[in-house]
Amino acid sequence: MSHPPAPLVRVSTTAGVTTITLDHPPTRNALSTPLMTQLREALAAAAADSTVRVVVLDHTGPVFCSGVDLAETQAAREAGRAPSDVRLVAVSKLHPLERIIAAHAAGQTEFGESRAQELDAKLAEEVPGDLRWHFVGRLQRNKVGLVAGRVVLIHSVDRVRLARSIADHMTEVGGTQQVLIQVNVTGEQRKGGCRPEELG
Numbered sequence: 001m002s003h004p005p006a007p008l009v010r011v012s013t014t015a016g017v018t019t020i021t022l023d024h025p026p027t028r029n030a031l032s033t034p035l036m037t038q039l040r041e042a043l044a045a046a047a048a049d050s051t052v053r054v055v056v057l058d059h060t061g062p063v064f065c066s067g068v069d070l071a072e073t074q075a076a077r078e079a080g081r082a083p084s085d086v087r088l089v090a091v092s093k094l095h096p097l098e099r100i101i102a103a104h105a106a107g108q109t110e111f112g113e114s115r116a117q118e119l120d121a122k123l124a125e126e127v128p129g130d131l132r133w134h135f136v137g138r139l140q141r142n143k144v145g146l147v148a149g150r151v152v153l154i155h156s157v158d159r160v161r162l163a164r165s166i167a168d169h170m171t172e173v174g175g176t177q178q179v180l181i182q183v184n185v186t187g188e189q190r191k192g193g194c195r196p197e198e199l200g
Contacts, residue, residue, distance in 0.1 A: 089134050093118060097125050104128050112136035112155070116143035123150055138192075141165045148177045158182040158192045 076086045092100050092111040100111055100122070109130055113119035114137025123133065133151045138158065144165045147154060157163050157179045170177050184193030 089136070091136060093137075097122055097127070100131075101127065104131055110134060110152075113151075114138075116140070116146040119151070120146045144169050149173050149175055152178065154179040156180060156182045158194065160194060160198050163194075 076082065087110050088108070089110045089112045090103060090108050091114070092103075093114045103111075104127075110132050112134040113122065114135070116135070116137075116139065119133065119135065134153050134155060135147045135151045136155045138156060139147055139154060139162060141162055144162075148166045148169045154166070154177060157166065158181075163179070163181070166177055166179065181199065182193040183196060183199065184191050185196060187195070
């Protein structure tokens with residue numbers, strides 16, 4: 001007597017949060033028609049006013065996927081990286097804090113702001129302790145004090161004077177600030193970024 005296969009997708013709802021759990025890792029083989037069909041049905045059945053989160057279980061344990069990001073998870077695995085090493089940054093500029101907190105309740109922890117004064121206002125509010133802020137806009141030197149030392153990453157340092165301003169500020173307040181350097185490798189005037197020879 002054969003038994004029906006175990007469900008690939010399990011759904012539970014608690015306090016307005018619908019959790020959809022996939023019992024198999026989203027490898028190329030697992031992205032099958034039955035899996036995607038069950039996932040679509042689970043999403044369609046979720047209450048319209050509930051927050052939906054997706055949890056993927058593989059042989060290493062749970063891997064949280066904020067939203068339905070199976071393609072991104074598969075891409076990470078194909079690149080030889082663990083899905084948990086990939087950070088999804090939700091750009092939250094112009095969104096009220098209530099929506100950010102609701103997204104956090106669904107599992108999103110990384111948020112990006114592009115306006116220093118808006119970031120400053122949100123940082124003044126009480127938010128969950130594991131919420132991590134990024135600055136993703138073009139930072140003006142006179143706004144460095146509103147950003148540097150208060151976010152986990154400044155995504156675009158596009159000129160040497162800005163880098164020096166950040167370094168000076170962090171020397172003054174103590175600590176370090178992670179940044180990404182934008183480099184103009186083509187030398188085109190209309191494009192921003194440091195020149196390669198300015199690095200080092």
